[in-house]
Amino acid sequence: MLKLSKKADYALMALQYMAMVRSGETSPFNPNRIVNTKEIAEEHHIPLELLAKVLQTLAKFDMVESQNGPKGGYLLAREPREITIAQVLEAIEGPLGIADCYHEKDEHVSCEQIEHCNIRTPLLRVQESIFHLLSSMSIEDMMAEPPLIIVESRKTKGVQL
Amino acid sequence: MLKLSKKADYALMALQYMAMVRSGETSPFNPNRIVNTKEIAEEHHIPLELLAKVLQTLAKFDMVESQNGPKGGYLLAREPREITIAQVLEAIEGPLGIADCYHEKDEHVSCEQIEHCNIRTPLLRVQESIFHLLSSMSIEDMMAEPPLIIVESRKTKGVQL
DNA sequence: GTCAGTCAAGACTAAAATGGTCGGAGATCT
DNA sequence: AGATCTCCGACCATTTTAGTCTTGACTGAC
Numbered sequence: 247m248l249k250l251s252k253k254a255d256y257a258l259m260a261l262q263y264m265a266m267v268r269s270g271e272t273s274p275f276n277p278n279r280i281v282n283t284k285e286i287a288e289e290h291h292i293p294l295e296l297l298a299k300v301l302q303t304l305a306k307f308d309m310v311e312s313q314n315g316p317k318g319g320y321l322l323a324r325e326p327r328e329i330t331i332a333q334v335l336e337a338i339e340g341p342l343g344i345a346d347c348y349h350e351k352d353e354h355v356s357c358e359q360i361e362h363c364n365i366r367t368p369l370l371r372v373q374e375s376i377f378h379l380l381s382s383m384s385i386e387d388m389m390a391e392p393p394l395i396i397v398e399s400r401k402t403k404g405v406q407l
Numbered sequence: 408m409l410k411l412s413k414k415a416d417y418a419l420m421a422l423q424y425m426a427m428v429r430s431g432e433t434s435p436f437n438p439n440r441i442v443n444t445k446e447i448a449e450e451h452h453i454p455l456e457l458l459a460k461v462l463q464t465l466a467k468f469d470m471v472e473s474q475n476g477p478k479g480g481y482l483l484a485r486e487p488r489e490i491t492i493a494q495v496l497e498a499i500e501g502p503l504g505i506a507d508c509y510h511e512k513d514e515h516v517s518c519e520q521i522e523h524c525n526i527r528t529p530l531l532r533v534q535e536s537i538f539h540l541l542s543s544m545s546i547e548d549m550m551a552e553p554p555l556i557i558v559e560s561r562k563t564k565g566v567q568l
Numbered sequence: 569g570t571c572a573g574t575c576a577a578g579a580c581t582a583a584a585a586t587g588g589t590c591g592g593a594g595a596t597c598t
Numbered sequence: 599a600g601a602t603c604t605c606c607g608a609c610c611a612t613t614t615t616a617g618t619c620t621t622g623a624c625t626g627a628c
Contacts, residue, residue, distance in 0.1 A: 247500035248409060248537065250530075252616065255506060258526045266525070282574065290523050296617055302576065315625025318574045331533070339408035345416060362451050364427070365419045368549040369411075372492070375540050376409065379533065388529040413587065443604070457588055463606065476595030477603040569628105576623075586613070593606070598599105 254338045256300045260286050261334065262388045264310065265326040269389065282319030300338065307337040326389065332380035342380075344373040415499045417461045421447050422495065423549045425471065426487040430550065443480030461499065468498040487550065493541035503541075505534040 250258075263286055270277035283301055287294040301320055304310045309329055310320045322329075335342055345366070424447055431438035444462055448455040462481055466473045470490055471481045483490075496503055506527070 247412075247415070247496050247503035248505060248534075249503075250505050251408075254408070255526070258530075259524070262525045284574090290525075293617060295619080298575075299577090299617095305575085312575060313625085314573090314575055314623080316573045316627070318625065320575090335408050342408035342410075344409060344411050363420070364423045364451075365416070365549055368544070369419075372540065372544065373409075376537055379536050383529070383533065388526055412585090445604095454588065456590085459605075460588090460607090466605085473605060474595085475593095475604055475606095477597065479595070479604045481605090571628085572626095574623100574625075577621085579618105579620085581618075582616085584613105584615075586611100588609105588611075590609070591607100593604105595602100595604075597602085 250335075251339060253296070253300050254335055256290075256292050256297050257304060257334050257338050258331070258385075258388065259290050259292070260297065260301060260320075261304070261309065261322070261326075261329060261385050263289065264320065264322050265385050265389050268322055268326075271389070278321075280313060280317065280319040280321050285319075303337055304334075307333075309334065309337065326385035329385045330381050331383045331385075331388075332377060334385075335380065342377065344369050344376070411496075412500060414457070414461050415496055417451075417453050417458050418465060418495050418499050419492070419546075419549065420451050420453070421458065421462060421481075422465070422470065422483070422487075422490060422546050424450060425481065425483050426546050426550055429483055429487075432550075439482075441474060441478070441480040441482050446480075464498055465495075468494075470495065470498065487546035490546045491542050492544045492546075492549075493538060495546075496541065503538065505530050505537070 264281055266272055267281055268278055273279065283298045284294060286292075286301075287297045301310060301312075305312045305320070308323050311323045312318070312320055332342070425442055427433055428442055429439055434440065444459045445455060447453075447462075448458045462471060462473075465471045466481070469484050472484045473479070473481055493503070
């Protein structure tokens with residue numbers, strides 16, 4: 247429940263990676279270098295073609311800029327600070343809302359329950375809180391995190407260092 | 408995105424309704440009366456059989472008590488205040504987490520990306536916030552809400568009164 | 569100009585989650 | 599005991615998601 251889709255995961259990973267590269271964190275002598283789909287896919291062990299589709303979507307939403315040809319690839323289109331998690335999720339998965347009835351395009355498909363729906367108002371508050379939370383975090387907030395190492399000793403479960 | 412499943416919706420509606428009935432809000436002379444699946448389904452215009460399954464699950468998680476036979480039905484098993492939204496969602500949809508890797512049962516199915524996963528820690532913070540939010544709201548908080556009426560005038564979209 | 573490497577776009581398949589259905593087991597009342 | 603009303607749990611259909619494959623267009627280097 248509440249689980250992010252794989253595509254959303256991949257989008258966040260890719261953006262975070264591009265932000266790190268851009269900052270010079272990964273290759274100090276070459277900030278702002280362009281990265282291509284293959285590099286990101288291999289780095290994170292995710293299927294190339296799927297990631298490609300995700301990056302395409304991000305490009306369509308002006309979060310990254312694409313460059314064709316050899317030595318081509320993608321580049322962040324904005325400051326990491328200006329790309330919120332909420333924006334990314336909406337780009338990948340469409341408008342986010344806890345229930346459909348909060349963002350109906352056409353008014354005629356409204357759910358049958360609506361007039362007896364007793365949970366609409368309280369859930370709306372929940373949704374607003376979550377949306378606010380996701381809007382307050384950006385790609386920048388995902389950088390410079392100490393990587394979480396998992397120690398796989400014999401029979402202990404993953405231990406967080 | 409972040410959308411609740413129908414089953415989760417139905418569960419919350421049913422619990423809220425049962426809480427209202429129990430409080431005497433709907434039938435002042437008969438608080439604590441037992442309600443059956445059919446009544447809830449008709450009241451909210453939701454498919455009977457599906458709701459039945461949802462209530463079944465809630466019974467398994469000790470949120471409602473079931474009673475068989477004629478005049479049977481369901482009853483809240485706890486105070487509305489003691490049933491949090493988080494508990495309901497977890498009962499219906501399994502443990503909630505933004506990504507799978509936060510609640511692995513067996514350590515061997517861990518995702519391939521884990522050792523290069525750069526978004527794990529920040530997302531964990533997001534997840535904790537959401538979980539806290541959902542844990543802080545109970546069925547009681549969903550009662551006594553002024554129902555949200557939708558006015559369907561000719562060409563205006565739904566207007567909130 | 570050719571060629572290799574890159575993004576763009578779509579159709580297609582496979583697998584999983586979700587929504588919805590059915591026949592039967594248990595309890596109550598007459 | 600029988601009829602009836604209820605919950606229970608296995609079952610099927612549909613939708614969504616994840617992933618693959620193919621084709622095409624653009625760019626830069628040789």
